[in-house]
Amino acid sequence: MLKIGVQTKTVINHENPAEGFEKVKKAGFSCVDFSLNEYLLNKTLYAKQLNTFFDKTGEELQEYFRLFKEYSKKTGIAVHQMHMPYPNYVPEASEELNAYLRDVVAIKSMQLCEYLDCKYIVIHGLKLAKYLGSEEAEWKMTEKFLDFLAPMAKEMGITMCVENIYISTGNHILEGPCCDAVKAAERIDRMNDKYGAEVLGFCFDTGHANLVGIDFERFIMTLGNRLKVLHIHDNDGIADLHQVPFTFTKTRENKPSTDWNGFVNALKAIKFDKVLSFETAPVLDSFPMEMREDALAFIAKIGRYFAEKIEDR
Amino acid sequence: MEIVSSIAGIVLPEFPNQGIGDIKSAGFENVLLDLSVYCSGIKLRSFETKLNPEQVKQDFDKFIKGIQSKNLKVTIALLPYLLRDTKRTDLNELLLRIGKDSIKVLEKMGCKHIIVRPLYIGVPFDKEWEINKAYYLELAKECKKEDTMILLQNQCKDVNGHLVRGVCSDEKIAVKWIDELNKEVRSKRFGFCLDVGICSMCGQNMQDMIVTLGERVKTILISDNNGSAEKALLPFTSRADTENSTDWLSLIRGLRQIKFDGQLVIDCADTARNFSPILRPQLLALSKSIMDYFKWQIEIETSLKKYRSIVLFGAGNMCRNFMKCYGEQYKPLFTCDNNSSIWGTQFCGLEVKNPEALKKLPKDCGVYICNVYYREIEQQLKELGIENIEFFNDEYLSSYYENRLKRRQ
Numbered sequence: 001m002l003k004i005g006v007q008t009k010t011v012i013n014h015e016n017p018a019e020g021f022e023k024v025k026k027a028g029f030s031c032v033d034f035s036l037n038e039y040l041l042n043k044t045l046y047a048k049q050l051n052t053f054f055d056k057t058g059e060e061l062q063e064y065f066r067l068f069k070e071y072s073k074k075t076g077i078a079v080h081q082m083h084m085p086y087p088n089y090v091p092e093a094s095e096e097l098n099a100y101l102r103d104v105v106a107i108k109s110m111q112l113c114e115y116l117d118c119k120y121i122v123i124h125g126l127k128l129a130k131y132l133g134s135e136e137a138e139w140k141m142t143e144k145f146l147d148f149l150a151p152m153a154k155e156m157g158i159t160m161c162v163e164n165i166y167i168s169t170g171n172h173i174l175e176g177p178c179c180d181a182v183k184a185a186e187r188i189d190r191m192n193d194k195y196g197a198e199v200l201g202f203c204f205d206t207g208h209a210n211l212v213g214i215d216f217e218r219f220i221m222t223l224g225n226r227l228k229v230l231h232i233h234d235n236d237g238i239a240d241l242h243q244v245p246f247t248f249t250k251t252r253e254n255k256p257s258t259d260w261n262g263f264v265n266a267l268k269a270i271k272f273d274k275v276l277s278f279e280t281a282p283v284l285d286s287f288p289m290e291m292r293e294d295a296l297a298f299i300a301k302i303g304r305y306f307a308e309k310i311e312d313r
Numbered sequence: 314m315e316i317v318s319s320i321a322g323i324v325l326p327e328f329p330n331q332g333i334g335d336i337k338s339a340g341f342e343n344v345l346l347d348l349s350v351y352c353s354g355i356k357l358r359s360f361e362t363k364l365n366p367e368q369v370k371q372d373f374d375k376f377i378k379g380i381q382s383k384n385l386k387v388t389i390a391l392l393p394y395l396l397r398d399t400k401r402t403d404l405n406e407l408l409l410r411i412g413k414d415s416i417k418v419l420e421k422m423g424c425k426h427i428i429v430r431p432l433y434i435g436v437p438f439d440k441e442w443e444i445n446k447a448y449y450l451e452l453a454k455e456c457k458k459e460d461t462m463i464l465l466q467n468q469c470k471d472v473n474g475h476l477v478r479g480v481c482s483d484e485k486i487a488v489k490w491i492d493e494l495n496k497e498v499r500s501k502r503f504g505f506c507l508d509v510g511i512c513s514m515c516g517q518n519m520q521d522m523i524v525t526l527g528e529r530v531k532t533i534l535i536s537d538n539n540g541s542a543e544k545a546l547l548p549f550t551s552r553a554d555t556e557n558s559t560d561w562l563s564l565i566r567g568l569r570q571i572k573f574d575g576q577l578v579i580d581c582a583d584t585a586r587n588f589s590p591i592l593r594p595q596l597l598a599l600s601k602s603i604m605d606y607f608k609w610q611i612e613i614e615t616s617l618k619k620y621r622s623i624v625l626f627g628a629g630n631m632c633r634n635f636m637k638c639y640g641e642q643y644k645p646l647f648t649c650d651n652n653s654s655i656w657g658t659q660f661c662g663l664e665v666k667n668p669e670a671l672k673k674l675p676k677d678c679g680v681y682i683c684n685v686y687y688r689e690i691e692q693q694l695k696e697l698g699i700e701n702i703e704f705f706n707d708e709y710l711s712s713y714y715e716n717r718l719k720r721r722q
Binding site: 091092129130131132133134135166168169170171172173174175179180182210211212213214215217218237238249250251253255256257258259 | 438469472473474475476477478479482483485513514515516517518520521539540541552553554555556557558559560562563566711712713714715716
């Protein structure tokens with residue numbers, strides 16, 4: 001059966017990883033998506049600030065996550081994927097800050113990915129189309145960033161995964177980097193050919209796709225086996241809420257307003273064999289403490305439902 | 314570029330003359346005949362009982378007379394279409410029949426562009442092209458005039474109330490369809506109408522879409538909405554917290570890139586319906602001004618080409634943005650500013666002068682106001698005796714600096 005995963009944010013805390021991993025296991029997951037982005041938050045970066053977390057040496061970072069790794073092994077919960085802190089470039093910020101994000105944060109993220117035996121790291125494309133004038137010019141900057149990391153990825157056997165993300169006008173969400181599957185497929189193939197290794201893949205985020213009306217089925221089918229990582233979550237089509245699939249409806253018939261059938265059909269068609277990973281940290285925040293374990297188990301159950309449909313059991 | 318107003322929400326089928334008069338008085342010369350005004354999706358859904366062809370004919374005759382009396386041209390039409398949540402799957406034959414009949418009438422009226430939405434209700438995912446190809450080719454057979462064009466249009470689809478990208482919303486697929494259809498009929502019979510409202514609801518990158526579609530884009534159907542509900546609102550009326558809901562920057566960039574010279578159609582049917590008929594003339598006058606503004610933005614470079622030389626007024630962010638995007642090709646002689654403390658200094662490679670220096674400009678020099686206090690400065694320039702006064706605007710430029718200059722004290 002396809003493996004089911006969940007992000008570590010709000011589930012496994014650094015002070016007590018043993019308890020967190022046990023919780024994940026008990027809920028029915030077999031993998032985690034390591035939320036490294038928790039250690040350098042996007043809101044800090046958008047405020048053009050940094051923290052000192054990544055000032056630690058490589059050895060210090062490994063020591064910092066030693067217990068995390070130990071309990072991952074002990075419980076058999078693999079770190080299937082991890083999320084690099086984002087954004088990787090902050091317009092209007094100083095050159096020093098942006099150099100730090102590339103030369104320190106990105107590199108140490110890759111090293112941690114390798115340390116945790118994780119094969120996939122999710123990297124956000126740079127959001128620069130407004131300034132540079134086009135999506136193509138924006139991609140060139142993202143590609144430059146990926147090129148910088150690609151030799152390291154190849155050596156470490158890691159696949160960097162670009163994700164469909166969004167921009168906004170006010171609070172209206174619009175497609176951002178990597179929302180064109182045809183372009184993404186061509187760019188992934190070109191980069192992998194260039195390095196002679198699978199250094200680049202794709203992370204499909206269901207919630208982000210739903211916000212900009214992307215046809216799940218067509219998008220996933222276009223990506224095919226370039227799709228390595230999933231961020232499964234739901235929303236109302238308006239705000240990025242990261243909720244449980246099947247939560248939202250828009251009519252009195254109460255049918256889901258997110259195209260989960262298209263999602264399942266496409267994964268089945270491309271014979272997806274990676275991890276059904278949920279990016280649903282806010283769900284646990286919204287449930288009372290006493291119900292969080294049940295909520296987590298419910299998410300895992302939805303994962304098993306998807307797995308059964310995809311594998312046609 | 315042709316500016317067009319849709320009749321939807323403005324012209325009533327039973328009594329069309331007031332709406333037609335309002336459109337004409339607002340300064341429009343061309344209209345889009347939205348045939349759903351006469352044959353709505355609700356009527357189509359229950360056509361057996363609700364559609365009265367005789368009544369439609371009578372109403373339509375009144376419309377034609379009204380249009381002729383006001384000397385308005387129907388240069389484009391939109392064929393009747395089904396509502397997105399229509400459950401009946403047996404209506405595509407009816408649409409074809411109505412489409413064929415409509416084309417005959419529209420050609421007689423001198424209508425050159427006919428928007429035909431692709432079929433999608435009751436059409437399986439893997440048969441979209443096959444079914445639509447047959448549909449469009451059948452309709453093309455009815456076109457007798459060489460210059461009649463059938464325009465495909467991007468659609469959304471209804472996923473249990475959530476409108477997401479539908480048929481022809483992927484520009485690469487739309488390009489393929491149009492090219493294959495044109496190949497079949499061995500002429501440029503088919504083109505594209507981009508519905509901005511649908512792009513906005515689906516959060517699409519309009520710049521990319523337009524650039525990919527290129528010269529196939531013949532018509533832009535402009536409306537605003539809140540990004541989730543399908544409404545045709547007056548542009549700039551929907552606010553998403555701190556900014557416009559619709560990404561006008563992306564639209565204007567795309568149209569500039571392809572040097573768009575087709576039809577720019579405004580559809581603000583829902584805003585018009587909201588307004589009292591007493592206020593509608595003023596609303597339509599505003600909608601005409603908005604369309605003129607879009608045309609001006611798209612053709613912003615045309616204005617720069619008018620003069621042998623140019624001078625800027627303002628030495629701040631807008632001047633800096635001008636220099637970034639146009640400074641090389643249209644290098645100003647200098648800029649000027651009311652802030653006397655910066656006279657004689659250099660800004661973005663330009664000398665900053667006292668506005669009094671403008672009095673000595675040659676006659677064929679244009680003065681571009683690069684400051685948001687347009688009307689105040691315009692008045693100042695008029696008092697200086699300047700004639701060639703132009704506005705520059707940096708809301709929709711081809712690129713931007715990542716930072717803004719701090720305001721000078």
